[in-house]
Amino acid sequence: MYQTTYHRPSSVDEAASLFTKGSDAKYLAGGHTLIPVMKQRLASPSDVIDLGKIKELVGIEPTGDGIMIKAATTHHDVASSETVQKALPALAYLASLIGDPAVRHRGTIGGSLANNDPAADYPAAVLALGATVKTNKRSISADDFFKGLFSTALDDGEIITAVSFPVQAKAGYAKFNHPASRFALTGVFVAKTPAGDVRVAATGASQDGVMRVPAIEAALKANWSAAALDNVKISADGLMNDIHGTSDYRANLIKVMAQRAVTAAG
Amino acid sequence: MGVEGIGASVVRKEDRRFITGKGRYVDDIKLVGMTHAHFIRSPHAHAKIKSIDTSAAMEMPGVVGVLTGQQIVDDKIGNLICGWAITSKDGTGMKMGAWPAMAPETVRFVGQAVAVVIAETKNQARDAAEAVVVNYEELPAVPDIRAAIKPGAPQLHPEAPGNVIYDWTIGDEAATDAAFKSAANIVSLDITNNRLVPNAMEPRAAIAEYNEPEEHFTLYTTSQNPHVARLVLSAFYNIAQEHKLRVVAPDVGGGFGSKIFIYPEEMVALWASKKVGRPVKWTGDRTEAFLTDAHGRDHLTKAEMAFDKDNKVTGLRVKTYANLGGYMSLFSSSVPTYLYATLLSGQYNIPNIFAEVISVYTNTVPVDAYRGAGRPEASFVVERLMETAARQLNVDPAELRKKNFITQFPHQTPVIMAYDIGDFHASLDAAMKAIDYAGFPARQAKAKSEGKLRGLGVSCYIEACGIAPSKAVGSLGAGVGLWESAEVRVNPVGTIEVLTGSHSHGQGHETTFCQLIAERLGVPISQVQIVHGDTDKVQFGMGTYGSRSAAVGLTAILKAMEKVEAKAKKIAAHQLEASENDIVIENGEFKVAGTDKSLALPMVALAAYTAHNLPDGMEPGLKEGAFYDPTNFTFPAGAYICEMEVDAGTGKSTFVNFVAADDFGRLINPMIVEGQVHGGLAQGIGQALLEGAVYDSSGQLVTASFMDYTMPRADDLPSFKLSHTTTLCPGNPLGVKGCGEAGAIGASAAVINAITDAIGNNKLEMPATPDRVWHAIHGNA
Numbered sequence A: 001m002y003q004t005t006y007h008r009p010s011s012v013d014e015a016a017s018l019f020t021k022g023s024d025a026k027y028l029a030g031g032h033t034l035i036p037v038m039k040q041r042l043a044s045p046s047d048v049i050d051l052g053k054i055k056e057l058v059g060i061e062p063t064g065d066g067i068m069i070k071a072a073t074t075h076h077d078v079a080s081s082e083t084v085q086k087a088l089p090a091l092a093y094l095a096s097l098i099g100d101p102a103v104r105h106r107g108t109i110g111g112s113l114a115n116n117d118p119a120a121d122y123p124a125a126v127l128a129l130g131a132t133v134k135t136n137k138r139s140i141s142a143d144d145f146f147k148g149l150f151s152t153a154l155d156d157g158e159i160i161t162a163v164s165f166p167v168q169a170k171a172g173y174a175k176f177n178h179p180a181s182r183f184a185l186t187g188v189f190v191a192k193t194p195a196g197d198v199r200v201a202a203t204g205a206s207q208d209g210v211m212r213v214p215a216i217e218a219a220l221k222a223n224w225s226a227a228a229l230d231n232v233k234i235s236a237d238g239l240m241n242d243i244h245g246t247s248d249y250r251a252n253l254i255k256v257m258a259q260r261a262v263t264a265a266g
Numbered sequence B: 001m002g003v004e005g006i007g008a009s010v011v012r013k014e015d016r017r018f019i020t021g022k023g024r025y026v027d028d029i030k031l032v033g034m035t036h037a038h039f040i041r042s043p044h045a046h047a048k049i050k051s052i053d054t055s056a057a058m059e060m061p062g063v064v065g066v067l068t069g070q071q072i073v074d075d076k077i078g079n080l081i082c083g084w085a086i087t088s089k090d091g092t093g094m095k096m097g098a099w100p101a102m103a104p105e106t107v108r109f110v111g112q113a114v115a116v117v118i119a120e121t122k123n124q125a126r127d128a129a130e131a132v133v134v135n136y137e138e139l140p141a142v143p144d145i146r147a148a149i150k151p152g153a154p155q156l157h158p159e160a161p162g163n164v165i166y167d168w169t170i171g172d173e174a175a176t177d178a179a180f181k182s183a184a185n186i187v188s189l190d191i192t193n194n195r196l197v198p199n200a201m202e203p204r205a206a207i208a209e210y211n212e213p214e215e216h217f218t219l220y221t222t223s224q225n226p227h228v229a230r231l232v233l234s235a236f237y238n239i240a241q242e243h244k245l246r247v248v249a250p251d252v253g254g255g256f257g258s259k260i261f262i263y264p265e266e267m268v269a270l271w272a273s274k275k276v277g278r279p280v281k282w283t284g285d286r287t288e289a290f291l292t293d294a295h296g297r298d299h300l301t302k303a304e305m306a307f308d309k310d311n312k313v314t315g316l317r318v319k320t321y322a323n324l325g326g327y328m329s330l331f332s333s334s335v336p337t338y339l340y341a342t343l344l345s346g347q348y349n350i351p352n353i354f355a356e357v358i359s360v361y362t363n364t365v366p367v368d369a370y371r372g373a374g375r376p377e378a379s380f381v382v383e384r385l386m387e388t389a390a391r392q393l394n395v396d397p398a399e400l401r402k403k404n405f406i407t408q409f410p411h412q413t414p415v416i417m418a419y420d421i422g423d424f425h426a427s428l429d430a431a432m433k434a435i436d437y438a439g440f441p442a443r444q445a446k447a448k449s450e451g452k453l454r455g456l457g458v459s460c461y462i463e464a465c466g467i468a469p470s471k472a473v474g475s476l477g478a479g480v481g482l483w484e485s486a487e488v489r490v491n492p493v494g495t496i497e498v499l500t501g502s503h504s505h506g507q508g509h510e511t512t513f514c515q516l517i518a519e520r521l522g523v524p525i526s527q528v529q530i531v532h533g534d535t536d537k538v539q540f541g542m543g544t545y546g547s548r549s550a551a552v553g554l555t556a557i558l559k560a561m562e563k564v565e566a567k568a569k570k571i572a573a574h575q576l577e578a579s580e581n582d583i584v585i586e587n588g589e590f591k592v593a594g595t596d597k598s599l600a601l602p603m604v605a606l607a608a609y610t611a612h613n614l615p616d617g618m619e620p621g622l623k624e625g626a627f628y629d630p631t632n633f634t635f636p637a638g639a640y641i642c643e644m645e646v647d648a649g650t651g652k653s654t655f656v657n658f659v660a661a662d663d664f665g666r667l668i669n670p671m672i673v674e675g676q677v678h679g680g681l682a683q684g685i686g687q688a689l690l691e692g693a694v695y696d697s698s699g700q701l702v703t704a705s706f707m708d709y710t711m712p713r714a715d716d717l718p719s720f721k722l723s724h725t726t727t728l729c730p731g732n733p734l735g736v737k738g739c740g741e742a743g744a745i746g747a748s749a750a751v752i753n754a755i756t757d758a759i760g761n762n763k764l765e766m767p768a769t770p771d772r773v774w775h776a777i778h779g780n781a
């Protein structure tokens, strides 16, 4: 690790102003992505600004039509929250599958979304549930937030403060673990809104990060059942291809995981 | 057996310090004035070094020295050696290329050291390393065996034309060919034995200290065999004379073979400590472990088995290419030859065997012994062939094996080994019973009705352990003898120290070795201390590998113990005015049989040291040493059966059951044996399902971290069902065979046999990842 200056602001505003003062500042939440990269000397921020201790960034609240999870809330707190388990059990389940207990007690939803790892779990839920990402400047819809591999709509220095999720008629997540990293080799989140709209998002599969899967959305809109996907064909074009999964294998996983997610959603 | 004697599951003495974080590993050691080394490593798999500019680094804060490969050559430090000479079929010796501890001219694998920075702190060394400018001219790389043997392939070493190190054969080729000509059936397989990264929990580390007025070096290092390290460093590397070098291997956090070898970093630390006049410490990180620890396995094999009309095996023909990496590591040459091809008879009566092994250089990190070393590769070949044959001949796989088992002992195989004892029927029967073999077809049918693919796989392994009789290995090319030495010291107050050349790095010697003393003298193990891992304390030793610590190391202790007992009995007889032959040892007392006269061990010990009243002519003191050289290898063997269920939708395999029935001879501590089997099985299953080192076409290691290299985790493994069938080893007085490698040797074939059975496709490579299994089920559509 290179030398850096560590800050512990107590408000979002203070964090944002510290950011502008640093020559190459970085926010720190759970540190489960940033710290390993710093240890390997692949990142050398001048200033590290810890968001994890800012009270207004932690917690889960019910809203009129859903729930709001504040950015520095850990995966463990989401997985074990009664509010989430009641309103969106599939989201609590997704959080319970992230990494291992140590990771879940440190890693945060805000950090995961800001990082937008192409194999991370949360992006699938945020995109399929049509969630809204709130920042210290604005609200960004899920469809506008994810911009490809490790990139998002966030401006330099912009802080995610919370994510709000609308409740659904049905929702389910099925994840196939990457054998080594245990991120998603492919994970699929399926959701049906009270109005009957269907949104399906896959993570871990595409070369461009999390994506919607229109063919599956159409089939499920017509008939919400696993069997409805039997004859859907997923193209391997643009899917990742590596030693752990070829692109045709991942195309298969998109379909199979979607079927299992539908079954789980009931 | 007493409560702490042989056969008791005594809780491990050493665990208190390990589980409370109080172990003392190399990295825990801090010397006064210690500096820190950071190596500059090649980012290229194959390149010429055009220039190295260290001037900017020298000016960086805290830098004590920057040293390069050219300097180590200029100082006449010897090249690394391979200590086992293999002769090719044409009678020529093996073609060993030069391996300097840091590359002066050419780099041959990613991660090879070219220079080192020594600084006051680790971070300063790292900072300065970034200021060292190395100019490379990239050369075309040879990333694997197929690339190495292609005509016109880039050449790694001028000494080895065609990148071939040796082309070696064993067995009778003409007789084997004849057996195939007259065969009723022939079964053949192409097998890839995947390359593995050992990944001991503790990365390698070294601290070197030079005492200038004494011209004496001390090296603290992560070694499985500190005396061998000292011998090699002094005899071949010209760093220090043996009596001017102390090597200490304190607590070592796992080795699995990878810490047998002497590595460049230890050599450089020693050499540098003299050059900079300060102690030098290097602790590798996990990336360095992936890039520079010797890897394991990596074979390409074509294997064929001939059967007569009664399904008896009449011949086995094997051709194997072995990847030894960019340089020949210390014992690399012996692994795919004498530790592999000599085990190709498996548990079977095979009259004719012929094997050819061609070892090649590639632009990858050196490959050497890793848990099992050659024997897992051999067992995999034989057991995959057997299972394949059963399917092809349409007979039950267990029956086919039983029909061909060796049942008469001793048994001379056509490939050197003379099996001393075993009962292969007993272990297979025990495993079949444990898994309810007879009930499998019903379970399979039920699974099928639920849309699941279920399969069963058998693996009957044998290994040659306790390596080995020195005379035998000497005649086969080994550069060292493979005996073990021990000293038993009874102190004047009756407590006991046992000095052993075996090294414990997870095996539990501090407990099992004490159990022998408890058994013999009837004293509690708390009165016994095991001393190991320091060349200044222990007389000599060959170290720990090849499941040899009990069969060879503990037998050496027994031999020393017998001498101690004989002398103690003389002293007791003298003091008790009895005949030496009437003295018996019970519960720490020397008793005159049939009387109530006795003398406690401390009194005998005290008498030995006060020497006021000893038999005439007897030397004072009570300590004895022994060297023990075994008369044969030992042959642990067993049967593993695995039941697997495969999810056709994802290709994921899940264990339904895994049973192991092993014959390790006498068990010293069944609990420790169980732990050893669990660990071995985890590594064997890891090879079958999860682990595989992959280099890309340019020679970059793709699997250079745990994000891409799949280490087995607890939830990847089933709850093993273990049992033992026992034939006592006739080759040593304890009757022990060894248990450290068995699991890693036998497990992988059982797993692959089960999955291929489940999916009905025999073409499946390790690691059998879900992706590969899914493709094997569905094709490449």
Ligand SMILES: Cc1cc2nc3c(=O)[nH]c(=O)nc-3n(C[C@H](O)[C@H](O)[C@H](O)COP(=O)(O)OP(=O)(O)OC[C@H]3O[C@@H](n4cnc5c(N)ncnc54)[C@H](O)[C@@H]3O)c2cc1C
Pocket (backbone or CB within 6 Å): A026, A027, A028, A029, A030, A031, A032, A033, A034, A035, A051, A071, A072, A075, A097, A098, A099, A100, A103, A106, A107, A108, A109, A110, A111, A112, A114, A115, A119, A120, A121, A122, A158, A159, A160, A161, A181, A182, A183, A184
């Ligand atoms: C061993 C291991 C296993 C893992 N397994 C999984 C898995 O299975 N699935 C999965 O999805 N993830 C997994 N992760 C990732 C982990 O769950 C975290 O989600 C991830 O590391 C990022 O969250 P963090 O809070 O640790 O962020 P940090 O590492 O602190 O930050 C990550 C990035 O986000 C930025 N950032 C953080 N918070 C904010 C904010 N509020 N606003 C703007 N920018 C911000 C930081 O500046 C940094 O660039 C794993 C991580 C590890 C170490």
